[in-house]
Amino acid sequence: MEAQVPRLDESLLAGLPPFSRLGRPQIREILDQAVSRRYDEGITIFREGDEAERFYLLLDGYVRVIRTTPTGEQIIALHISPGQLFGIAPALRRATYPATTVAAAETLVLSWPVRLWAVFAETYDGFATENYRTVGERLGEIQAKMSELATQAVEQRVAAALLRMVNQSGRKSAEGIEIAFPITRQNISEMTGTTLHTVSRLLSAWEKDGVVKSTRKHIVVTAPHRLMLLSGGPEA
DNA sequence: TCATTAAGTATGC
């Protein structure tokens, strides 16, 4: 459907963890088999349970990984930043995607057919190990969030969620550090297991205290250290 | 401490 755009430059992949150990000619081979595509904000790239036909690399933008509970609520499991692979069902030896993935902002991705996963892993030094590492990291992150959900109060969870996004996608601005992709109260409630009303109240209170500044779909953390206190221990 | 209901204002295509 999408034509192969001009010709992808090798510098796109050089330096990214999954490809860091590869030489130019190898990167060229990989790029020549990739399809690139752009997604607008809000567009679903693939759905939980879909046949996993391709795996993806995020070149630019941000994507949200969403899981649906048996009762039908959406839970935002994590956000993915540029340079990371996603939809890597083959690494988990799965035939279907374990989660839905949606473009959180205008997004540019490369993708390859899953059958190439095994080929890359076998042919290219470091590809497999690097990817198992990131899979492990993400599982750990999700685990941490699950236990956080069970143990921490809402205010602490929301503070921690903001910090995570800032750490991962923070962009320095005049006022502080801003989250680099559009994010709503609803979204934040979906990552913290609360309601948008509670998130709204918390953000309003924090704004009054000078910890954050927000406009519609846009949040700047003006006092990260104070958020840290809020997310941390019981008393702060 | 927090969800829910409900009723409002603000914002942007």
Next chain:
DNA sequence: GCATACTTAATGA
């Protein structure tokens, strides 16, 4: 001007 984002207060588990 309509849909969506966001705010706030009240109530009750």
